Amino acid sequence: MKEPADLEWKGLPTEAASDRFLPPETGGSWDDQAVPQLRLADLDADALADFQRRSGAAEEGGAVLLEQLQLFHLKRAAVLLFHAEPEKLVGGAYVRVGRFDREQGLVEQHAIGGPLFAQFEHALALLEAHLRHDPDGQPRAPAAWPLPLTALREALLNALVHKDYASGIPIQIRLHDDRISLWNPARLPHGWSVASLRTRHLSRPGNPDIASAFQRAGLIEAWGLGIDRLLGACRVHGVVEPLLRHEQDGLWLEFAYTRALPRQYPRSAASRTFSMPTGEVKSAVAGEAAGHVTGEDAGEVNIHAAGEERSHVAGHVTSEVRRLIGACDGVMSRKALQDALGLKSDANFRTLYLVPALEAGLIEMTIPDKPKSSRQQYRLSAAGQALRQQK
Structure with a gap:
């Protein structure tokens, strides 16, 4: 995969910056524009089937699905969502992840391509793997992770949905021993500032068709609450809110491993x-x-974890975690918990329900020293029982 300096548009014309977010009178957003040379056969059948599974859509064929998503005639959003190698048509349509040592030297890097849903899953898995171990390679229990996976999930989803794909530059994530930084080539809506993102606001996605697909897949909501969920997850986990700034033609989010x-x-x-x-x-x-x-x-x-005092305010516990606490009856397997909640998506159950509850110390593993054990089960902790009694 090419480096950003060498990227070029292939098949799609290069637009001026002013054309990346088109006003309604010009025919819609960047991702709404048709790609004349794209054919249905060019899209990846596995990616279409994966979306049908996520969204619960009827299996009526790719053409019907794309029509339901209003992606006909085949649009740029269809390329990014369902092409096996979207970077061949849209330069920089991937996520770059780099891990750095204490001297800021690059230790390893990954270029995560493919359909946007696959990019999300693979990038989130790398972030989780990074949180699972301390700088010396020793495993951490979820309650001792330095950052909440839920917050990183929201940051990643925001980047994929709101990215300025006309920039030709990938999303970049930097993993350090004391922080995680995410840079997204995105432009704020006219009249907005970073302060606007931290206040209650209406949803204004830079790529409405992509946002619609992610919403139908159950990964985001259409109410502009992504930043709220991100900040709330940090409060629940007891870490400082991330630094958010707009510079270098993009948005920086820096999550520090600092207790609040x-x-x-x-x-x-x-x-x-x-x-x-x-x-x-x-x-x-x-x-x-x-x-x-x-x-x-x-x-x-x-909750006491690793010798530190952590305060979890009941009002800041997400509705998903509260539902999980209410559904947990005695000792239950992961599947039993998921079934009790009526959830179909394994990924959503893990990132929105199970991991945040483990991170908050509200549920606990029956085999904590073997988190991936096939016999692993879960039960309410003392804190989880106390929270349940408050309901």
């Missing part, structure tokens, strides 16, 4: 720790917690 101070900490204590290195912040939180936590925190479920 509980909200009841005095401003003076917070100001002292913001200038500390990550390790010192962790020590400060653990050492000062007992002196600042008061009876006002009765609504919080406190």
Whole structure:
């Protein structure tokens, strides 16, 4: 796969930056434009079947499915969603993931191509694998992961749906020992700023047809809540909110492995720790917690993991995790939990329900030292039972 400096458009004309997000009077968005040379036979049958499985669509053939998605005549969105190698037609239509050592040297890199749904699955698997082990290669339990997988999932979905695919540059993810950064070549809607993304806003996808397909697959909602879910997952996990900035013709999201101070900490204590290195912040939180936590925190479920105090505010637990807590009755297998929730998608169950509940310490494994064991089952932890009783 070519590097960004060598990328060129193949089959699709290069547009000026002003044409990437077309106003309604010009005929729609970039992903809405037809690709005259594309034929139905050029699309990947496995990718179409995968979408049918995700969305629960009837198996009526690729042509009917694309018609339902309003992708006829075959559009650029169809190339990205269902072509086996979309980067052959759209330059930079892949995700690049690099892992760096403590000296910022590149250790390994991956170029993840294929249909967008496959890119999502493979990139998310790499992120999860990175969280599973510490810098020395020792395994971590989900509750001890430095970042919530749910937040990274939302960041990845936002990047794939809102990317400026006319840029010819891939999404880039950098994995470090103390942070994960994601850069997405995206343009903000007219009149928007980074601050707009952090407030309640209507959904304004840069690629409406791609967003519609991801919504039908059950991966996103159509209410502009992606950033809310991302920030909420960080609060539940007890880490600081990611740094979000718009520069270099794209959006940066940087997730630091830094514990968040509980909200009841005095401003003076917070100001002292913001200038500390990550390790010192962790020590400060653990050492000062007992002196600042008061009876006002009765609504919080406190969990101790790896010697650190973590506060999980019941109001910040996602609705998916609450449903899982309500469905967990005694000791249950993963399949039993998924069936109890009535969920068809394994990926959605894992990333939206199971992993966040494990990360929050609300459910626990019966065989924690062998997380991938075929005999693995799950049960409510003491914190999960306390949360369930509050309902």
